[in-house]
Amino acid sequence: MDLIVQRPEGLYCPAGNFYIDPWRPVARAVITHAHSDHARQGHQHYLAAHPSEGVLRSRLGDITLQTLAYGEIINHHGVRLSLHPAGHVLGSAQVRVEHGGQVWVASGDYFVSGEDDSNNTCEPFDPIRCHCFITESTFGLPIYRWAPQRAVFDDINQWWRRNAQAGRASLLMGYSFGKAQRILAGVDASIGPIVVHGAVEPLNHAYRAAGVALPATLHATELDKAAIGRALIVAPPSVQGSAWTKRFGDYSDAFASGWMQLRGARRRRAVDRGFVLSDHADWPGLQRAIAATGAERVIVTHGYEAIMVRWLEEQGLQAGAFQTEYDDERLATADAPGDPAPAAETESAA
Numbered sequence: 001m002d003l004i005v006q007r008p009e010g011l012y013c014p015a016g017n018f019y020i021d022p023w024r025p026v027a028r029a030v031i032t033h034a035h036s037d038h039a040r041q042g043h044q045h046y047l048a049a050h051p052s053e054g055v056l057r058s059r060l061g062d063i064t065l066q067t068l069a070y071g072e073i074i075n076h077h078g079v080r081l082s083l084h085p086a087g088h089v090l091g092s093a094q095v096r097v098e099h100g101g102q103v104w105v106a107s108g109d110y111f112v113s114g115e116d117d118s119n120n121t122c123e124p125f126d127p128i129r130c131h132c133f134i135t136e137s138t139f140g141l142p143i144y145r146w147a148p149q150r151a152v153f154d155d156i157n158q159w160w161r162r163n164a165q166a167g168r169a170s171l172l173m174g175y176s177f178g179k180a181q182r183i184l185a186g187v188d189a190s191i192g193p194i195v196v197h198g199a200v201e202p203l204n205h206a207y208r209a210a211g212v213a214l215p216a217t218l219h220a221t222e223l224d225k226a227a228i229g230r231a232l233i234v235a236p237p238s239v240q241g242s243a244w245t246k247r248f249g250d251y252s253d254a255f256a257s258g259w260m261q262l263r264g265a266r267r268r269r270a271v272d273r274g275f276v277l278s279d280h281a282d283w284p285g286l287q288r289a290i291a292a293t294g295a296e297r298v299i300v301t302h303g304y305e306a307i308m309v310r311w312l313e314e315q316g317l318q319a320g321a322f323q324t325e326y327d328d329e330r331l332a333t334a335d336a337p338g339d340p341a342p343a344a345e346t347e348s349a350a
């Protein structure tokens with residue numbers, strides 16, 4: 001019997017009678033991470049990894065939440081369940097379920113790249129041996145290959161430094177939860193002051209409370225006028241073209257996302273620079289992660305399912321797909337409620 005199946009409410013474990021990242025309200029939800037398409041309102045009981053508690057509560061308010069340390073095992077209706085680092089955002093977890101001699105792992109979103117990088121704002125992805133691996137595939141196309149993060153941050157710092165020398169503010173847009181903190185942790189804070197948008201600061205607070213080192217950040221109103229030209233401003237994509245940006249005068253703008261690998265996406269974004277920085281696995285990373293599980297069966301979710309399934313079958317694996325209702329980096333997944341909705345990009349990335 002399959003340990004995890006697809007139901008209209010979401011991915012479901014029949015033996016344990018719980019859901020994983022359900023998109024409709026259920027009695028028991030195991031949440032892989034606090035991005036809004038995975039952690040939704042309205043469930044009666046939530047189970048998540050301990051480091052995600054601050055972010056989950058700041059986004060979902062007063063929920064009934066039970067947390068587990070990474071690797072801690074609970075027994076639920078005879079199903080052994082544990083959560084393991086996914087390297088995607090603070091508190092992100094893979095869900096391991098074991099029952100009747102079978103081990104299945106649902107990855108949630110995860111970050112592994114072909115470059116052996118890890119996300120330095122959370123616990124790195126930990127491959128778990130299993131019979132069946134349910135993998136995300138947001139960037140499951142061979143064109144997606146991330147450069148070493150150090151090189152990406154060198155580019156970002158160089159862009160910021162040049163702007164500062166020219167007296168122009170640098171506006172770098174990225175999603176409020178996850179991407180913004182990766183940017184903050186990766187830039188050279190000696191170049192100038194760093195301002196963050198109001199949607200980013202509560203997430204920074206949760207990261208700092210969880211022990212993640214981030215440089216000092218200012219609210220826009222705290223920035224000395226004379227320092228505007230040296231400032232780096234980190235804000236969600238929804239600020240593009242908004243009145244909020246006017247205070248920074250003649251600024252240079254940039255966008256940080258895995259989608260920036262596509263020239264079309266950069267053009268449609270109409271920004272000065274696109275930095276390819278993703279919280280998801282690239283194509284070589286997906287392959288490495290899948291191989292490391294030793295799974296003979298793989299179920300693909302979250303994008304490019306058909307292409308990934310075909311590739312897996314060519315490798316001699318048993319492969320299938322689940323249709324999920326998760327968004328991805330293109331959409332408003334990580335912006336705080338109440339933000340003006342960023343324009344959804346329609347990217348047919350072939």
Ligand SMILES: [Zn+2]
Nearest residue numbers: 033035088109
């Ligand atoms: Zn996510």
Ligand SMILES: [Zn+2]
Nearest residue numbers: 109326327328
């Ligand atoms: Zn996702």
